Amino acid sequence: MIDTHAHLSRWDVYDHADELVREARREGLLAIINVTMRLNEVGNALSLVSRYGGFVYTALGYDYGGFDIREVQEIMRVINERRNLIVGIGEVGLDYSVVRDRMLREISRHIFTKWIMLARDLDLPLIIHSRDAEDDVIKLLSRYGPVKCVMHAFNGSKEQVMKLLELGCYFSIPPTITRSRQKRDLAMMLPLNRILLESDTPELGPSPGEVSRPVHIKVTLTELSSILNINVTELSNIIVENTLSVFQLGKR
Numbered sequence: 660m661i662d663t664h665a666h667l668s669r670w671d672v673y674d675h676a677d678e679l680v681r682e683a684r685r686e687g688l689l690a691i692i693n694v695t696m697r698l699n700e701v702g703n704a705l706s707l708v709s710r711y712g713g714f715v716y717t718a719l720g721y722d723y724g725g726f727d728i729r730e731v732q733e734i735m736r737v738i739n740e741r742r743n744l745i746v747g748i749g750e751v752g753l754d755y756s757v758v759r760d761r762m763l764r765e766i767s768r769h770i771f772t773k774w775i776m777l778a779r780d781l782d783l784p785l786i787i788h789s790r791d792a793e794d795d796v797i798k799l800l801s802r803y804g805p806v807k808c809v810m811h812a813f814n815g816s817k818e819q820v821m822k823l824l825e826l827g828c829y830f831s832i833p834p835t836i837t838r839s840r841q842k843r844d845l846a847m848m849l850p851l852n853r854i855l856l857e858s859d860t861p862e863l864g865p866s867p868g869e870v871s872r873p874v875h876i877k878v879t880l881t882e883l884s885s886i887l888n889i890n891v892t893e894l895s896n897i898i899v900e901n902t903l904s905v906f907q908l909g910k911r
């Protein structure tokens with residue numbers, strides 16, 4: 660099992676990140692992919708990679724609700740410079756439930772487009788957050804791709820899922836699948852070779868209000884195994900293969 664989406668370098672998580680990593684190892688996880696949303700997380704993220712090389716990997720990204728172009732440029736500079744230490748770009752994306760102003764939405768599309776082009780140029784997977792913006796995400800991916808893409812905690816429609824599958828996207832399923840009908844329906848729609856696991860530590864825990872931890876991907880795996888009626892070990896192997904093929908872990 661590999662957690663493809665955890666915010667370990669975030670200011671409120673980083674203090675106990677070591678504990679979370681130890682627990683994940685003890686519980687048999689094979690790796691964790693950290694994601695970032697701010698420039699001030701980059702130092703923590705790279706430090707985790709150097710402390711836990713071969714177990715913690717990192718993607719670097721930028722807040723879908725942020726508009727600081729200079730911060731974006733600086734993060735892009737680090738990605739280019741430290742390309743060999745980075746396994747993806749994210750999380751990035753569009754969130755129209757947070758960004759309501761028309762002009763600001765335009766700017767967030769402009770920034771997202773730059774991320775797509777960078778991911779394409781560097782051949783890195785793009786970890787995408789999308790809320791109420793799925794049609795624009797699809798439009799921009801089609802226009803500026805092709806890119807390897809991972810839709811994180813996706814809650815769009817079936818039609819949108821089908822379009823994203825055509826574009827080659829993978830979908831990472833969070834622990835909220837235990838209490839979300841929509842996530843169960845999503846899992847049933849997906850071909851097995853496009854499913855990934857994510858904890859979204861600390862956000863999307865298995866019970867309401869519960870802080871998520873990387874080990875919670877085990878809960879997701881068990882739930883998926885019962886929904887899809889596939890043996891846990893077999894399913895786990897398939898999902899690990901999927902993860903390795905998108906993120907090329909250990910091959911850089």
Ligand SMILES: [Zn+2]
Nearest residue numbers: 664666750859
């Ligand atoms: Zn996240």
